[in-house]
Amino acid sequence: MMKELLTLLENNARYQVKDLAALLNEDESLIENTIRDLEDNNIIAGYHTIINWDKADTEISKAIIFVNCVPEREAGYDKVASKIAKYPEVDSLYLISGKAEFMLQVNGRSMREVSSFVAHKLAPTEGVTGTETMFILKEYKLNGRELVGEREDGERLLVTP
Amino acid sequence: MIFDEEINQIVRNIKPSGIRKFFDIAATRKNVVSLGVGEPDFITPWHIREAAIYAIEKGRTFYTGNKGLPALRKGICDYYRRRFNVSYDPEDNVIVTVGGSEAIDIVLRTILKPGDEVILPTPAYVAYRAIIEMAGGKVVEVELKEEERFKLTAKDFEKAVTDKTKAVILNFPGNPTGGVMSREDYARIVPIIKKHNIFAITDEIYAELTYEGTHCSIAEFEEIKDHTVVINGFSKAYSMTGYRVGYILAHKDLIDMIVKIHQYTIMCATTSSQYAAIEAVNNGDADIERMAESFRQRRNFIVKELNRIGLKTHLPEGAFYVFPSVKISGLGSEEFCERLLDQGNLALVPGNAFGQAGEGYVRISYAYSLDEIKTAIEKLEHFLNYGIRQDQ
Numbered sequence: 145m146m147k148e149l150l151t152l153l154e155n156n157a158r159y160q161v162k163d164l165a166a167l168l169n170e171d172e173s174l175i176e177n178t179i180r181d182l183e184d185n186n187i188i189a190g191y192h193t194i195i196n197w198d199k200a201d202t203e204i205s206k207a208i209i210f211v212n213c214v215p216e217r218e219a220g221y222d223k224v225a226s227k228i229a230k231y232p233e234v235d236s237l238y239l240i241s242g243k244a245e246f247m248l249q250v251n252g253r254s255m256r257e258v259s260s261f262v263a264h265k266l267a268p269t270e271g272v273t274g275t276e277t278m279f280i281l282k283e284y285k286l287n288g289r290e291l292v293g294e295r296e297d298g299e300r301l302l303v304t305p
Numbered sequence: 306m307i308f309d310e311e312i313n314q315i316v317r318n319i320k321p322s323g324i325r326k327f328f329d330i331a332a333t334r335k336n337v338v339s340l341g342v343g344e345p346d347f348i349t350p351w352h353i354r355e356a357a358i359y360a361i362e363k364g365r366t367f368y369t370g371n372k373g374l375p376a377l378r379k380g381i382c383d384y385y386r387r388r389f390n391v392s393y394d395p396e397d398n399v400i401v402t403v404g405g406s407e408a409i410d411i412v413l414r415t416i417l418k419p420g421d422e423v424i425l426p427t428p429a430y431v432a433y434r435a436i437i438e439m440a441g442g443k444v445v446e447v448e449l450k451e452e453e454r455f456k457l458t459a460k461d462f463e464k465a466v467t468d469k470t471k472a473v474i475l476n477f478p479g480n481p482t483g484g485v486m487s488r489e490d491y492a493r494i495v496p497i498i499k500k501h502n503i504f505a506i507t508d509e510i511y512a513e514l515t516y517e518g519t520h521c522s523i524a525e526f527e528e529i530k531d532h533t534v535v536i537n538g539f540s541k542a543y544s545m546t547g548y549r550v551g552y553i554l555a556h557k558d559l560i561d562m563i564v565k566i567h568q569y570t571i572m573c574a575t576t577s578s579q580y581a582a583i584e585a586v587n588n589g590d591a592d593i594e595r596m597a598e599s600f601r602q603r604r605n606f607i608v609k610e611l612n613r614i615g616l617k618t619h620l621p622e623g624a625f626y627v628f629p630s631v632k633i634s635g636l637g638s639e640e641f642c643e644r645l646l647d648q649g650n651l652a653l654v655p656g657n658a659f660g661q662a663g664e665g666y667v668r669i670s671y672a673y674s675l676d677e678i679k680t681a682i683e684k685l686e687h688f689l690n691y692g693i694r695q696d697q
Contacts, residue, residue: 148598163675166609167602169620296348298547303328303341303652305431305480 145170149178150187155288157191196291198283205255205279206235209262210244212274221245224271233261244276255279315439322431323658327642331652339652340681343480345600345625346672347544349581350592356584357548360577367576371568372560373401373552374579380586381552388590389512391524391535397557400564401574401582405510405538405551410436411566412534412553413472416504417442421471426457427660428628430480430508434660442471448662451630454619455484459493466497472504475523478511478623481659481668483604485622488521495526505533510551511624513542513593516601520623524554531556541624542593543585548578600625603671607678611669614686625672628656632665634693642667649688651681 145168152159152167161179165172182188197204213224221239225246229237235249250266252258258279267275284292309317324341331337348354360366372378378395385391393399402408409432417423419441425433427446437444447465449455457475477486498505505523512520524533538551551574553563573579585592604621611618611629618629631641638655645651656666671678 148602151598152602163606166606167675169605169609298348300342300344300346301328302331302337302339303324303654304343305322305324 146178146182149175150182153179153188157193192287194287194289196283196286198291203254205252205258206283207250207252207258207262207280208278209248209250209266210276210278211246211248211266211272212243213245213269213271214273215245216271224269227269228266228272231261231265233258233265315441319435319438322435323639324431324654327646327652327654327658330643331646334646334650337646337650337652338677338681338684340669340671340673340678341652341654342670342672343626344546344672345541345544345596346674347596347599349543349545349548350585350589352588353543353545353581353585353592357577357581360580365576365580369401369573369576369579371564371573372399373574374576374583377401377579377583377586378552380583381554384586385522385535385554389520389522389525391522391554393535393554394557398554398560400553400560400567401579402538402551402553402567403571403574404540404549405508405536406432407567407571408536408538408551408553409433409506409508410440411563411570412506412536412555413437413440413442414566415559415563416471420469422467422469423471424462424465424473424503425660426462426474426476426479428455428481428656428663428666429474429660430476431658433474433476437474443469445470446660446662449479449482449484451619451628451666454622455479455482455628456486456490457494459497462494463497466501466503470501470503472506473498475505475507476510477507478515478520478621480511480624481626481654481656481663482628483621483624483626485515485517486521486523487518488525491521491523491526495523495529498529498532502532505529506536507533508536510536510538510541512537514597514600514625515623516597516604517622534559539582539585542596543589544592544596545578545581545585548575548581550574550578550582600671603673603675603678606675607669607671607682610678610682611685614682615689616685625670627669627671628663628666629669630666634689636693638664638667644692645685645688648692649684651684651688 161172161175165175215221216223233250235251238247240247250258262275262277378399381399382393382395413436417440421442422445423437423442424445426449434444445465447461507523524535535554539545608618608620616629618627621627634641638657642653642655654668656663
């Protein structure tokens with residue numbers, strides 16, 4: 145039940161408890177308690193809205209940044225990572241395989257703001273040995289939702305056997 | 306009708322589909338909310354659509370062999386072994402057809418001679434009766450009862466068997482009832498099929514939409530496998546209704562006969578659709594499971610809501626229909642649906658469109674978004690509370 149509940153919420157955080165209970169054929173109180181547990185245990189870490197900022201005519205600047213760094217004795221990469229993660233500009237942060245150690249997505253109000261973050265906060269972080277910043281030019285798909293392209297408009301008949 | 310006497314009497318006698326009639330009424334109205342559709346609401350998964358596009362781009366637009374592309378037949382056999390534990394040979398036992406509909410037609414035309422009886426558990430999908438009659442057969446209805454959860458019981462089945470019985474149509478999970486036969490249920494009717502040497506024509510188009518446990522194919526029963534004809538297709542499992550791809554799995558000697566009709570009437574199923582089907586059958590298991598889970602959830606939702614508003618409904622175990630009784634309203638199926646459409650702008654399908662056994666019931670499809678289902682339930686609730694009483 146938990147996995148199914150999470151999958152439903154992952155696709156639509158606005159489901160009401162009542163609807164979730166009906167969909168999963170469970171009691172509302174059970175669903176409510178399960179969600180609270182999942183939130184308390186940071187399994188449900190938050191609820192987000194997928195926004196097509198471009199369409200909202202709002203200036204926003206996003207960049208993917210590869211970060212090279214040296215691991216620390218005992219802590220490995222985790223200590224550096226938690227330092228970087230604390231900056232509100234960092235939207236997401238991953239330890240990756242390949243040329244770099246970390247991949248970040250950084251959001252700012254302008255290119256200048258993102259650049260300034262890299263120059264003044266990220267690059268000087270202890271352990272960081274290099275950064276490579278790639279600004280995002282256009283978003284085509286975000287969190288599983290297509291943002292561009294035409295709507296698929298296949299239509300079913302009203303009544304069929 | 307200017308052709309009265311000139312038209313084949315069998316065709317003249319076929320009743321127009323009750324669904325068609327209802328569609329015509331619904332189509333004249335504006336802003337109709339419908340829970341009347343017999344197809345999934347998912348757009349075909351992209352990798353499957355892409356395979357069809359690629360086939361066309363590559364110029365794969367010629368006829369295929371009559372039985373269908375070898376890779377598709379192999380994929381279908383692998384699929385049946387993988388998912389239902391039933392073995393067939395791609396060379397000898399498969400014909401790819403234009404949807405399950407063609408399969409039903411050519412199977413029945415192959416085995417029936419005038420006067421042969423076919424046992425048809427009803428309420429049933431609308432095409433069986435017409436196709437049986439067009440093939441010269443006689444329909445013997447066995448009523449599936451709500452209290453038996455719309456399963457075919459051995460007692461009712463055996464009562465219908467005569468020395469003219471040629472075949473029985475099995476459609477589980479079923480349209481319109483959502484009824485399912487488990488292995489134990491089948492075990493009770495298999496000896497009857499064996500004893501009377503009847504063909505078991507099992508239309509398993511809703512097999513993947515089985516919600517309690519996994520689908521059991523009657524083809525699992527080796528003792529009647531020679532007399533079992535499996536009909537299935539890609540429409541419901543992969544949401545590929547418009548591609549029109551189905552198939553038949555049967556004994557070689559039967560396939561050799563059925564393919565004669567297929568080759569002269571159809572030649573082969575649409576080539577680009579066959580390529581899409583190859584992609585589906587080989588790489589579509591995850592799609593099937595994702596869609597089935599979504600249907601199961603919506604089934605739970607709509608059954609709870611229907612019971613809440615006073616239409617007693619059990620939890621059907623398969624397909625994407627619920628088939629509640631509306632006898633409580635005091636109206637017949639058709640009157641109920643017509644007035645619901647008229648007053649509530651909501652289209653359901655009257656149960657009697659699926660045979661007299663469906664009288665007093667309506668078919669409600671839940672192959673709709675949750676919001677659409679909610680809107681429909683509101684309309685239905687309002688109609689039950691105010692619509693009926695007003696006029697009585």
